[in-house]
Amino acid sequence: MEHCIDCGAELVLRECEGEGQVPYCESCKQFRFPGFSAAIITAVINRAHDKVLLLRQYGRPSYILLAGYISKGESAEQALKREVKEEMDLEVTGWRYMQSQYFAPSNTLMLNFISYVQEDTLHPAPVEVDDARWFTFEEALQAILPNSLAEMFLKEIIKLLQNRGD
Numbered sequence: 085m086e087h088c089i090d091c092g093a094e095l096v097l098r099e100c101e102g103e104g105q106v107p108y109c110e111s112c113k114q115f116r117f118p119g120f121s122a123a124i125i126t127a128v129i130n131r132a133h134d135k136v137l138l139l140r141q142y143g144r145p146s147y148i149l150l151a152g153y154i155s156k157g158e159s160a161e162q163a164l165k166r167e168v169k170e171e172m173d174l175e176v177t178g179w180r181y182m183q184s185q186y187f188a189p190s191n192t193l194m195l196n197f198i199s200y201v202q203e204d205t206l207h208p209a210p211v212e213v214d215d216a217r218w219f220t221f222e223e224a225l226q227a228i229l230p231n232s233l234a235e236m237f238l239k240e241i242i243k244l245l246q247n248r249g250d
Contacts, residue, residue, distance in 0.1 A: 085118045121190065124164045125151040125234065126197040127241045128174065130204050136224045136238070137172065137206075139216040146229035147219075149237060151194070160195045168199060172216060173207040176200065182240060187233055196237045198245070221246070 087094055088109035098108035100115050107116045127149055128137035138147035152167035154160055165176045178200040187194050206216055219227055221242045228235045 085116060088112055088114075088116055090114075120186075121192040122154045122160070123151055123192050123194055124154060124160055124167060124197060125149050125194045125237060126164055126168065126179070126199045127238055128168060128172070128176075129198060129200050129245070130218055131200075131202050133200075133245065135204075135218040135220055136241075137174075137216060138219055138224055138227055139171070140214045141212055143214065144229075146232075147215075147224075147227040148229055148232065149234040151234075153192075154195075160197075164197055164199055168201070171213055174201045174203055177202050182237065182244075185233055185236070194233060194237075196240075198241050 085095060085107050088111065091109065091111050093109050093111040095107035095109055095116055097105040098115070100106040100108075103115075107118065108114070109116055129135070130137070137150065139150060140147055150168060150171055152163060152171070154163040158166070160181075161179065164179055168174050168176050176199045180198045182196040182198060184193055184195050186192070204218065206218070224238060225242070228238055
């Protein structure tokens, strides 16, 4: 953030007690904390709780978890249901929030969920999804993009599900 969102003046870094160096508008006499986006990322789990849905997008070779941005005025849970419906035409019947992680490349706070669906049939995916399929947990760990946030979330989710016996 280089300019004030209210008056357009150039911001300078100034010490803010307990926060460190924060952009400051000398015209408005206000600190301007940088904004960021928020998104959901979810491991969609099938009815039998033994497979996870992974997808490939935008011509990339590796599989990832389903994810999408939270729209203005929308809760994370509303975004979760909307994104799963939009991308895979599946209805989320239950979910559990897991954890969050900041993703610097897109300046996004990723909110990780487990989501459950009753329908296992995959319908033709929209243009933004190149391929989607159900994987056993072991297959998913082999297919997911290595060293990614999705892989980290998936490992935590599988560990939780296997410990619960789901």
